[in-house]
Amino acid sequence: MSAPQTMKVGTSSTIELTRADTWPVVRRHLRDADIIVLDCRDRLLYQVCIYFLLFPWIRKPLVAVDVVLRKPTSLKHKLGALVKRVLLKQVTHFIHYFRDISGYHRHFGIKWQDSTYVPFKINNIDTIVNRSELAEDYIIAVGVSLRDYDTYIRALSD
Numbered sequence: 396m397s398a399p400q401t402m403k404v405g406t407s408s409t410i411e412l413t414r415a416d417t418w419p420v421v422r423r424h425l426r427d428a429d430i431i432v433l434d435c436r437d438r439l440l441y442q443v444c445i446y447f448l449l450f451p452w453i454r455k456p457l458v459a460v461d462v463v464l465r466k467p468t469s470l471k472h473k474l475g476a477l478v479k480r481v482l483l484k485q486v487t488h489f490i491h492y493f494r495d496i497s498g499y500h501r502h503f504g505i506k507w508q509d510s511t512y513v514p515f516k517i518n519n520i521d522t523i524v525n526r527s528e529l530a531e532d533y534i535i536a537v538g539v540s541l542r543d544y545d546t547y548i549r550a551l552s553d
Contacts, residue, residue, distance in 0.1 A: 417439075421439060425453055430455060430456045431455055432460060433457070440459050440462065445482065448481075448482070458486070459483075460489075460490040464479070464503055483503055483505060489510040490510070490513055491511070
């Protein structure tokens with residue numbers, strides 16, 4: 396965990412930010428936190444949700460950013476979805492990078508009124524790739540979640 400950082404909000408308010416990537420560190424800071432924001436940390440999110448179920452008097456506002464939930468297809472996954480549905484009721488607000496959350500609502504009980512869509516685009520591509528060094532037929536494909544690169548490559552080669 397890195398040292399707490401401060402951030403100025405508005406003209407006079409300052410907040411303290413603490414980065415915690417593991418359950419023991421998060422648990423240690425729960426009592427002092429005003430809000431918990433978890434970005435792409437699904438396992439940690441479920442751990443915090445279980446903790447809030449067991450100790451509701453410690454519950455704090457919990458924001459989940461970019462939670463990846465897959466459609467349950469097998470009996471095992473459907474049972475897991477029921478467990479996740481119960482756990483995710485502990486989340487105060489969800490932030491999604493996509494508009495259609497109907498599957499999340501249907502399978503996991505995530506409500507539209509508890510969700511916000513945030514358009515996501517990479518604005519700093521030039522800091523990642525020097526375009527002058529690329530060939531004209533170069534394609535950049537970024538990400539790992541639910542990407543079917545084999546089909547993508549086959550489609551491009553046709």
